[in-house]
Amino acid sequence: MAINLSVDLGAGLVLKNPVLTASGTFGYGHEFSDFIDLDKLGGFIVKGTTLEPRQGNPSPRMAETPMGMINAVGLQNKGVAYFVDHIYPTLTRFDSEVIVNVSGAKLSDYVAVAEALAPLDKIHAIEVNISCPNVKAGGMAFGTTAAGAAEVTSAVRKAWNKHLMVKLSPNVTDITEIATAAEASGADSVSLINTLLAMDIDVERRRPRLSTITGGLSGPAVRPVAVRMVWQVAKRVKIPVVGLGGICSADDALQFIMAGATAVQVGTANFIDPTVTIRIIDGITDYCHRHNISDINSLRGII
Amino acid sequence: MSKCICDFRLIQSYALPSGNRIMQFIPEGDCPECFPGQFIEVKIDHAPTALLRRPISVCHYSVRDGLTLLVKPQGPATSLFTELPLGSVVNMMLPLGHGFNTDIKPGEKVLLAGGGVGIAPLVMLCDCLAEKGATVHIALGGRSANDINGIPQLFPKAERVFASTNDGSAGTEGVVTDIPIFERLADYERVYCCGPTPMMKAVARIARASEVWCEVSLENHMACGLGACLCCVENINEAEGNVCVCTEGPVFNINRLTSWQ
Ligand SMILES: Cc1cc2nc3c(=O)[nH]c(=O)nc-3n(C[C@H](O)[C@H](O)[C@H](O)COP(=O)(O)OP(=O)(O)OC[C@H]3O[C@@H](n4cnc5c(N)ncnc54)[C@H](O)[C@@H]3O)c2cc1C
Ligand SMILES: Cc1cc2nc3c(=O)[nH]c(=O)nc-3n(C[C@H](O)[C@H](O)[C@H](O)COP(=O)(O)O)c2cc1C
Numbered sequence: 327m328a329i330n331l332s333v334d335l336g337a338g339l340v341l342k343n344p345v346l347t348a349s350g351t352f353g354y355g356h357e358f359s360d361f362i363d364l365d366k367l368g369g370f371i372v373k374g375t376t377l378e379p380r381q382g383n384p385s386p387r388m389a390e391t392p393m394g395m396i397n398a399v400g401l402q403n404k405g406v407a408y409f410v411d412h413i414y415p416t417l418t419r420f421d422s423e424v425i426v427n428v429s430g431a432k433l434s435d436y437v438a439v440a441e442a443l444a445p446l447d448k449i450h451a452i453e454v455n456i457s458c459p460n461v462k463a464g465g466m467a468f469g470t471t472a473a474g475a476a477e478v479t480s481a482v483r484k485a486w487n488k489h490l491m492v493k494l495s496p497n498v499t500d501i502t503e504i505a506t507a508a509e510a511s512g513a514d515s516v517s518l519i520n521t522l523l524a525m526d527i528d529v530e531r532r533r534p535r536l537s538t539i540t541g542g543l544s545g546p547a548v549r550p551v552a553v554r555m556v557w558q559v560a561k562r563v564k565i566p567v568v569g570l571g572g573i574c575s576a577d578d579a580l581q582f583i584m585a586g587a588t589a590v591q592v593g594t595a596n597f598i599d600p601t602v603t604i605r606i607i608d609g610i611t612d613y614c615h616r617h618n619i620s621d622i623n624s625l626r627g628i629i
Numbered sequence: 630m631s632k633c634i635c636d637f638r639l640i641q642s643y644a645l646p647s648g649n650r651i652m653q654f655i656p657e658g659d660c661p662e663c664f665p666g667q668f669i670e671v672k673i674d675h676a677p678t679a680l681l682r683r684p685i686s687v688c689h690y691s692v693r694d695g696l697t698l699l700v701k702p703q704g705p706a707t708s709l710f711t712e713l714p715l716g717s718v719v720n721m722m723l724p725l726g727h728g729f730n731t732d733i734k735p736g737e738k739v740l741l742a743g744g745g746v747g748i749a750p751l752v753m754l755c756d757c758l759a760e761k762g763a764t765v766h767i768a769l770g771g772r773s774a775n776d777i778n779g780i781p782q783l784f785p786k787a788e789r790v791f792a793s794t795n796d797g798s799a800g801t802e803g804v805v806t807d808i809p810i811f812e813r814l815a816d817y818e819r820v821y822c823c824g825p826t827p828m829m830k831a832v833a834r835i836a837r838a839s840e841v842w843c844e845v846s847l848e849n850h851m852a853c854g855l856g857a858c859l860c861c862v863e864n865i866n867e868a869e870g871n872v873c874v875c876t877e878g879p880v881f882n883i884n885r886l887t888s889w890q
């Protein structure tokens with residue numbers, strides 16, 4: 327039986343299968359090319375890109391916690407001009423979709439990055455990160471109020487006429503409010519969740535484990551929270567939802583799809599098994615065979 | 630050189646007097662070559678709190694003898710790992726990182742200084758440099774004789790092995806840089822060091838003052854080992870800022886590590 331894994335996120339973003347990689351966990355793709363054929367992915371989302379180069383936060387930036395990790399990388403990247411001149415040319419040869427994750431400290435930064443990326447033919451979509459817990463100004467501040475989310479989304483919308491994905495923070499009282507604000511302001515899809523604001527203390531040394539004291543929790547520990555949020559948001563918005571948070575297997579990915587996600591992203595799991603994305607794609611195919619499903623889209627939102 | 634994920638079978642494992650273990654593995658399939666100073670990321674199954682792989686230095690690698698690791702039972706994952714029974718199969722990702730520069734001329738005199746599990750990468754380095762015609766001296770630092778006993782045997786090709794212990798129970802009393810050879814460091818063409826950060830900083834300081842070429846190997850906490858997560862960075866100098874220890878290092882020449890003064 328031929329199985330259709332292809333999904334359409336609208337506004338020109340069609341993926342050959344629903345599996346993307348999450349920003350900040352997959353570098354620029356080449357870090358994984360010894361292990362997998364990147365062209366087998368639905369697509370990959372590259373590192374958070376800002377207008378100016380950023381050094382990120384001091385070390386230590388990582389603490390492992392039960393079934394998860396807390397990071398405080400803080401959007402270290404070389405800036406959008408460097409991306410356009412030096413990194414983009416290495417990405418054009420891929421057949422998979424390449425999505426750029428966009429971050430900023432102020433509104434004009436988001437707009438300037440979107441403008442700089444707009445002429446790049448290979449980039450059919452950007453994912454606007456209004457939810458990073460690891461930068462002092464901007465980022466999550468925009469993502470924690472409906473008004474803030476609306477403001478960034480409308481501003482970027484004017485500068486970007488291809489697919490606009492808005493990445494939501496789970497660190498809010500009601501994520502569906504933020505999602506509806508993004509939808510109303512012109513988002514073509516929403517992705518969720520970014521990391522959960524978290525903290526870990528080394529009691530022997532009586533010090534926080536991260537230089538920034540707090541950071542963002544990811545990995546299997548966050549998955550049930552993420553599935554719940556995707557389910558809530560998918561019920562509220564009409565635009566496609568991209569689900570992520572702790573996905574390590576095909577079963578995990580299918581949970582998100584059944585909860586209403588059109589596509590999924592895999593993050594932290596890439597660190598443990600660099601081939602995990604391919605295992606997930608193969609596992610989804612196997613599942614479809616076992617359950618006599620000819621089109622992945624028929625599983626979406628069945629819960 | 631391409632990286633791979635490969636299963637290895639544990640064929641020998643013994644404890645050193647310090648409690649650290651020497652563990653020898655053979656690959657279950659094809660395995661790429663590893664060079665001194667490179668590391669592996671091992672997946673430690675059944676450790677309830679270990680989600681991520683653990684970085685461990687290549688202590689020795691050859692086609693004939695397979696892969697040897699020197700592991701300290703530090704926390705839950707490494708404790709479980711060091712207790713694995715013979716025949717266990719473990720999954721490793723390798724080879725990772727940039728190792729030591731072994732481009733030397735025959736007849737060079739080199740010093741390898743190490744302490745704790747930092748001794749591990751020096752074992753293969755010693756063999757490699759000695760085979761290239763270097764005269765290799767080793768300087769070991771430990772808390773007491775237990776940390777030193779059994780270690781000189783890992784360096785059969787070294788011409789001399791010096792030691793220091795905090796309590797004076799073996800070698801010079803004090804830290805590694807209290808060993809008299811550090812007063813005449815310029816006698817050596819090169820110094821290589823891997824150990825606790827204070828040890829590496831002290832060795833780097835003396836090497837700088839004596840104008841001796843020096844490489845150190847960092848052990849920053851890592852998540853991916855592949856350059857993808859940016860969790861392992863070290864601020865190495867003003868121009869380059871934060872760079873990934875897992876891909877640009879773990880070995881750095883102190884000329885590049887100017888943030889270390
Ligand atoms: C490049 C490199 C080479 C290494 N080589 C060796 C070696 O040859 N032999 C050996 O015994 N150990 C080595 N280590 C240290 C080893 O990785 C840690 O001791 C181990 O990760 C501790 O895990 P745990 O769960 O047992 O301990 P825990 O203390 O419970 O670890 C908790 C967390 O801290 C991290 N962590 C703790 N200590 C270190 C450390 N020193 N470096 C990196 N991450 C750490 C772990 O990854 C984990 O996320 C090396 C580390 C690096 C970065
Ligand atoms: C080390 C690290 C770096 C990250 N960097 C970014 C980033 O730059 N931009 C972003 O939107 N999300 C970033 N994230 C969040 C992930 O993309 C993802 O939302 C989160 O990790 C949850 O998914 P997971 O549990 O599958 O990892 C980062 C996560 C990690 C672990």
Ligand code: FES
Nearest residue numbers: 854856859861875
């Ligand atoms: S450990 Fe992930 S970049 Fe170095």
